[in-house]
Amino acid sequence: xxxxxxxxxxxxxxxxxxxxxxxxxxxxxxxxxxxxxxxxxxxxxxxxxxxxxxxxxxxxxxxxxxxxxxxxxxxxxxxxxxxxxxxxxxxxxxxxxxxxxxxxxxxxxxxxxxxxxxxxxxxxxxxxxxxxxxxxxxxxxxxxxxxxxxxxxxxxxxxxxxxxxxxxxxxxxxxxxxxxxxxxxxxxxxxxxxxxxxxx
Amino acid sequence: xxxxxxxxxxxxxxxxxxxxxxxxxxxxxxxxxxxxxxxxxxxxxxxxxxxxxxxxxxxxxxxxxxxxxxxxxxxxxxxxxxxxxxxxxxxxxxxxxxxxxxxxxxxxxxxxxxx
Numbered sequence: 001x002x003x004x005x006x007x008x009x010x011x012x013x014x015x016x017x018x019x020x021x022x023x024x025x026x027x028x029x030x031x032x033x034x035x036x037x038x039x040x041x042x043x044x045x046x047x048x049x050x051x052x053x054x055x056x057x058x059x060x061x062x063x064x065x066x067x068x069x070x071x072x073x074x075x076x077x078x079x080x081x082x083x084x085x086x087x088x089x090x091x092x093x094x095x096x097x098x099x100x101x102x103x104x105x106x107x108x109x110x111x112x113x114x115x116x117x118x119x120x121x122x123x124x125x126x127x128x129x130x131x132x133x134x135x136x137x138x139x140x141x142x143x144x145x146x147x148x149x150x151x152x153x154x155x156x157x158x159x160x161x162x163x164x165x166x167x168x169x170x171x172x173x174x175x176x177x178x179x180x181x182x183x184x185x186x187x188x189x190x191x192x193x194x195x196x197x198x199x200x
Numbered sequence: 201x202x203x204x205x206x207x208x209x210x211x212x213x214x215x216x217x218x219x220x221x222x223x224x225x226x227x228x229x230x231x232x233x234x235x236x237x238x239x240x241x242x243x244x245x246x247x248x249x250x251x252x253x254x255x256x257x258x259x260x261x262x263x264x265x266x267x268x269x270x271x272x273x274x275x276x277x278x279x280x281x282x283x284x285x286x287x288x289x290x291x292x293x294x295x296x297x298x299x300x301x302x303x304x305x306x307x308x309x310x311x312x313x314x315x
Contacts, residue, residue, distance in 0.1 A: 030255075036267075036275070037251055041231050043274045067246030079252035 001049045007059050011046070014069055015039055021073030025081055025100045034076060042066065074104070082197045086190055094189045101196060108196075115189055122181025125151050129174035140166035151177070211243055215253060217296060218243050220262065220281065220289040229268075229276035230254060254279055262288050 003011065015035055022031045045062045066072065077100055084090075085097040098115060101108030128151050132139040135153070142152035143163040151174050154164055218241060222233045230251055237244050244250060257263045262285035269275040281289065 033277075034251065034255065037230055037277050038248065040229075040274045040276060041234075041247070041251075044231055044272065044276075047273060065247050067248035071246060072248035072251070075246075075249040076252040076255070079256040083256065 001046055001055065001058060003046060003059075004055060007046075007055050010056075010059055010063075011039075011042055014042070014063055018069035018072055021070055021104070022076060024104065025077055025096075038066070038072065070104075077101075077104075078197045082193050086194050086197060089186070089190055091186070094186070094193065097193050098189060101193075111192055115185060115192070118181065118185040118188065122178050122185055124178075125174050125181060126178030128153050129171050129178060132168065132171050132174070136168070138164070140164035140170055211245070214296075215243055215250075216257065217289075217292045219250070219253060219257065220285060220292065223263065223279050223281055224286075224289060227266075227278040227280035229278045231276075233279065257285070261285070 015038065018038060019031060019035045022034055026034065042062060045065075046059065049058050049062060067075075077097075081093070081097040081100050085093040098108070098112050102112035103109075128139050131153055135155075138155055139153045140151075141164070142149040142154075143165055145161055146163075151170070152164065154162065218237055219233060222228060222236045228236065233254070234244055234247050234250050237250070254263065254265075258265050258279070261282055263279045264282050266278050266280075267275050268278055
């Protein structure tokens with residue numbers, strides 16, 4: 001089947017979307033190579049196809065069998081960034097994979113938001129353990145009107161009605177809680193990425 | 201776990217082996233690998249998802265890829281097993297046969313035990 005200008009534009013549009021999606025996480029050389037390979041696949045399928053019932057339907061059938069460009073890009077992402085993150089468990093690889101999903105999908109955005117909050121809270125708790133020996137009167141367990149709220153650091157001094165309690169014994173408590181939080185977030189991130197990899 | 205999820209996990213778990221088997225008899229390009237898989241299995245759900253796996257297997261050094269121009273109107277990227285790929289395929293094939301044998305044995309025992 002020889003393509004008309006309209007058919008050619010449809011194929012180029014598909015490849016353009018694929019290229020834009022791949023560019024967000026693949027090096028330029030890998031993007032060129034991947035798009036060239038997919039284009040070769042599409043052109044060869046089209047050459048072997050018959051324009052039945054019409055060219056448009058034939059092209060749409062071929063592109064549907066290939067999968068939407070975003071799904072193909074997600075599959076590349078899963079194989080590259082997500083696979084690396086799940087198998088190695090390296091923090092940088094996990095951050096890269098979570099970030100990629102956050103900027104390309106809605107679910108990924110909210111999941112990244114949750115993970116980000118978890119990591120920040122855990123890191124802040126760990127930081128307070130380190131700050132306690134330096135600022136013994138500004139770091140402790142916060143009580144508001146006698147109700148314990150959680151670890152806190154108040155600078156310069158706690159506001160009225162707010163009370164910071166706890167001696168140096170909060171250091172190991174905050175350190176253990178912070179580390180446990182980071183380990184938990186790391187575990188959640190890997191589980192989330194493994195779930196994502198399985199659904200593509 | 202639903203039946204579909206279980207089937208999907210089996211499909212994902214066996215795709216690497218199936219792709220390596222597709223090029224075991226000689227180099228094949230992407231579309232030829234897909235057609236080979238489609239002829240013998242129903243492992244290919246979306247054709248576009250095979251290419252990222254081929255790219256990963258190449259990165260892992262199990263496959264070697266070469267662009268060939270001139271044999272068709274469009275350039276084709278051929279994949280062939282590397283030495284590491286041949287070794288991995290032998291290991292995977294042996295593990296798969298052993299796995300199937302054990303599950304078959306388990307099924308046979310289960311059927312015998314039925315009232």
